[in-house]
Amino acid sequence: MKRKNRKSQRKGPNSISKLSLFQKNDSKFSKKCPLSLKNSPLIDYKNIDLLKKYISENGKIVSSKITSVSFGKQKQLTREIKKAKILGLL
Amino acid sequence: MAFYENTIVAKQDLAEKDLEELRDKYNQIINSSSGRVVKIEEWGLLKLANRIKKYNKGFYIHYKFEGSKKTLNEIEKKLRIEKSIIRHLTVRYKKLDTKNEYFKKDKQ
Numbered sequence: 125m126k127r128k129n130r131k132s133q134r135k136g137p138n139s140i141s142k143l144s145l146f147q148k149n150d151s152k153f154s155k156k157c158p159l160s161l162k163n164s165p166l167i168d169y170k171n172i173d174l175l176k177k178y179i180s181e182n183g184k185i186v187s188s189k190i191t192s193v194s195f196g197k198q199k200q201l202t203r204e205i206k207k208a209k210i211l212g213l214l
Numbered sequence: 215m216a217f218y219e220n221t222i223v224a225k226q227d228l229a230e231k232d233l234e235e236l237r238d239k240y241n242q243i244i245n246s247s248s249g250r251v252v253k254i255e256e257w258g259l260l261k262l263a264n265r266i267k268k269y270n271k272g273f274y275i276h277y278k279f280e281g282s283k284k285t286l287n288e289i290e291k292k293l294r295i296e297k298s299i300i301r302h303l304t305v306r307y308k309k310l311d312t313k314n315e316y317f318k319k320d321k322q
Contacts, residue, residue, distance in 0.1 A: 169305070170316040183263075210303055211221055212262035212272065 157194035159201075167200045169207035175214060179205065183214065217252075217280055217310045220289065223266075223301045224273040226259070236298060237275055240289065247288040249281030252310060257317040266300050274317070278310050 159167065165174050178186050178193070178201055185205055188198040208214045224236060237254065244251050257274035266272075279285070286304065293302050 166311075166314075168316075169303075170314075172316065207303060207305065209263070211223060211274075211301055212264065212266050213260075214263050 155192040159197040160194050167204050169204045172213055175205050217307045220277040220304045222275045225298050226269050226271040244279050247285045249279050249285035251279045253278040253312050
């Protein structure tokens with residue numbers, strides 16, 4: 125128990141300064157878009173396995189904040205998901 | 215002339231003969247109205263994600279064709295009246311990719 129307390133005390137001030145409420149932690153949230161890489165798969169309403177990754181259990185489209193998809197690709201995704209829903213594939 | 219894709223969801227309780235007739239019928243309609251069918255894919259009997267018109271499964275027939283506005287109008291006319299179809303969708307493409315078949319594994 126004593127050891128743990130010491131560690132927390134050592135780490136304490138550093139981690140607090142990084143995770144202050146008024147400064148955004150940039151390193152944590154910057155992530156590249158998985159669909160605009162070089163060998164990324166085509167977004168198409170027939171490619172159901174890909175579309176299923178961007179849909180929640182209730183059939184809602186997951187927001188790009190969570191999946192870190194770029195703005196243009198997110199628009200494409202929503203269009204293709206809606207097409208697939210018309211055909212009853214999703 | 216532009217490229218299009220058309221997908222038809224047919225009812226589950228159709229006989230094989232009717233399915234073939236349905237497939238050939240729309241193949242003829244496209245070819246006869248100044249269009250050209252590039253490829254026909256049959257995805258087979260697939261489960262619908264949710265119930266549509268009291269059906270749980272459907273036969274999927276997929277056309278890739280080249281055509282004009284005339285062919286589209288002709289298809290839309292016929293599809294609206296068709297009774298053995300649950301849903302349909304036509305999409306315009308700049309280029310058709312005939313290589314990728316996403317539903318081939320399900321067929322085997």
